[in-house]
Amino acid sequence: MTRIGTRIILVCSGLAVAGSLLAPALAAADPGGSGMLSTTCSFDQIDAALRAQAPDLAAKLDANPEKKARLQDLLNLPVDQRQQKIQEFLNTHPDAQAKMQERRNSPEFQQHADTLRAVLDSCHNY
Template sequence: MISFPVYTALAAPLAAAAVVLVPMSAATAEPAGPLIETTCSYEQLDAALRIEAPQVADRLAQNPTAQQRVRDFLALPVDQRRDRVQDVLARNPDWQQKIDEKRGTPEGQQKIDTMNRIATTCPGY
């Protein structure tokens, strides 16, 4: 059973997944990282998910609304993706604390590593 918010969020909008995965840039206090900065299309990201996180891919495949949100997110330029993530954090201030807590666990780090690998390898799909 996947309980870490990264996976839950990815089944919903990718923006929420990015919130969980990406650190805030120390210099700018803006979200940064592979999920926000990826050049992958939805199809490439989905293919990478099927290999690296098949349970997440299955959940996403069963949710057309989430699929469209991911497509919409990936269609945005990087600066607009950052803004979207900032907006999500601003509307959900308790998320940052939960994110930080999860990030510090071995399970959380493993899932972050998986999602970062997906974001950086998806151009090959």
Template sequence: MKWNHLSTRTALVIGLAALATAATVGTATAAPGDRTHPMLETTCSVEQIEAALAEHAPDLAQKLAQRPEHRAKLAELLAKSPEERRIVIQQRQGEHPGPHDGGHDGHDGQHARMLEVLEVCATY
């Protein structure tokens, strides 16, 4: 997934939300809505995501810890239903348009690490 050059201040929350974008806008191999993405269906709490980040992406965990306003936005997103999350993510994608090819990760594997966090957070 390609990311726009966003400030570090917003990259983490937008990054987590952007992970779900593939499910809302589709990829080269799937029509919109054909795939469920971990961010839309996760039952993890912010605390579980933080614990998984600490182990799997400590640099991202540190960024989140330094930005309580982003933690609050993440908590707000997680409190929503999957359909409400989809709407928020679509709105954020509209605010930060850019190419999303579903495969390229131009931020040092950040997309892959975020997916891993969302896949394992329920075990924390």
């Protein structure tokens, strides 16, 4: 496996386990393709928008530097590669996909999803 392939597996694994912060970020990448997996914003733009609009979530991300680095690695990939790697991971890890779907149905997810949608809608301004 290539170094980038190993890194993507680590990123995906970390994102699947990240819980209330990162799972909604990925789940906000709805099938319509308007979420974090398809954004053209850079990690720095998303981070700045998150700090401005959701400082509590930015603080949670800052408190987890390893997860933050994984998210940055993922967002540094071109959109098509990012989507492909996540889809490959979900295809081979149905338990992660089931957990994400379960989280999508929770009230906590809706709160985070709305916040992340606002961040993604404004990240080009940063």
